[in-house]
Amino acid sequence: MFESLSQRLSGVFDKLTGRGALSEADVTEALREVRVALLEADVALSVVKDFVGRVKARAIGQDVIKSVTPGQLVVKIVHDELIATLGTDGVELNLNAVPPAVILMVGLQGSGKTTTSGKLAVRLKKDKKKVLLASLDVYRPAAQQQLEILARQADVGSLPIIMGEMPVAITRRALDVGRKEGYDVVILDTAGRLHIDQELMAEVAAVRDVAKPVETLLVVDAMIGQDAVTLAHEFNEKVGVTGMVLTRVDGDSRGGAALSMRAVTGRPIKFLGMGEKLEALEPFHPDRLAGRILG
Numbered sequence: 001m002f003e004s005l006s007q008r009l010s011g012v013f014d015k016l017t018g019r020g021a022l023s024e025a026d027v028t029e030a031l032r033e034v035r036v037a038l039l040e041a042d043v044a045l046s047v048v049k050d051f052v053g054r055v056k057a058r059a060i061g062q063d064v065i066k067s068v069t070p071g072q073l074v075v076k077i078v079h080d081e082l083i084a085t086l087g088t089d090g091v092e093l094n095l096n097a098v099p100p101a102v103i104l105m106v107g108l109q110g111s112g113k114t115t116t117s118g119k120l121a122v123r124l125k126k127d128k129k130k131v132l133l134a135s136l137d138v139y140r141p142a143a144q145q146q147l148e149i150l151a152r153q154a155d156v157g158s159l160p161i162i163m164g165e166m167p168v169a170i171t172r173r174a175l176d177v178g179r180k181e182g183y184d185v186v187i188l189d190t191a192g193r194l195h196i197d198q199e200l201m202a203e204v205a206a207v208r209d210v211a212k213p214v215e216t217l218l219v220v221d222a223m224i225g226q227d228a229v230t231l232a233h234e235f236n237e238k239v240g241v242t243g244m245v246l247t248r249v250d251g252d253s254r255g256g257a258a259l260s261m262r263a264v265t266g267r268p269i270k271f272l273g274m275g276e277k278l279e280a281l282e283p284f285h286p287d288r289l290a291g292r293i294l295g
């Protein structure tokens with residue numbers, strides 16, 4: 001097992017005990033360790049390189065004032081830079097559309113799409129929105145029923161299931177019901193696959209063209225690690241992502257995936273999934289995740 005990021009960082013920074021301005025040698029030595037630690041925390045290589053470069057540029061020559069140790073100073077610079085990379089605070093959902101506003105949920109199978117759809121419905125209902133949930137997952141047995149059960153628990157609408165109906169047709173019907181029955185928001189839960197495949201991408205793109213979503217949220221399991229980069233890149237290229245939701249942040253993942261996905265797509269992380277319950281969804285705060293990464 002490798003050391004955790006926070007342990008490694010504190011180990012590195014303990015070595016920096018001098019006073020005065022931080023020298024290039026000090027910073028280079030410390031950042032070599034930061035680089036390794038971020039890679040071990042599953043942040044993608046290209047993202048790590050950029051990140052370390054920025055920290056280095058800021059750190060060299062900084063005066064170490066009496067009240068902080070050089071280690072604390074470098075930790076602060078790393079922390080600030082992490083926050084800058086992770087993006088803005090509490091980005092709200094965009095529901096700016098002639099109702100119903102459509103939210104398209106995309107991602108791999110098992111990432112937490114269906115659960116997150118239910119969580120978002122609960123959240124929007126609290127904001128007095130009338131929400132309709134519709135499952136487009138016609139492949140996984142009982143997926144549509146799973147969403148129907150969640151809709152009942154969340155006390156929101158769910159599109160009646162018609163067996164054998166295909167995703168684009170379900171989408172059209174959901175929009176139609178949404179308009180006729182005065183829904184504010186329609187959440188479309190798409191099918192996932194175990195790996196990215198072009199058939200999946202083509203299907204999601206076809207649904208998107210019909211649905212014209214105001215939000216396309218990529219749902220990603222925080223445990224995914226290095227694969228987060230390819231995943232976020234592919235989905236963003238092929239279907240256009242407007243925001244991301246990182247799930248299973250209640251587990252012991254280090255959050256490195258968030259850093260990579262944000263850097264690769266430039267799209268905001270909007271929510272964190274913090275458990276299996278319908279209430280376990282939190283708005284994203286970069287400072288909290290940066291704190292978690294640094295420990």
Ligand code: GDP
Nearest residue numbers: 109110111112113114115247248273274275276
């Ligand atoms: P989907 O295939 O993408 O629709 O994934 P599901 O929504 O069915 O989720 C797969 C599993 O992950 C289920 O057992 C969920 O209860 C669980 N799950 C989803 N989000 C979270 C989360 O934030 N934390 C935890 N611990 N489990 C989650």
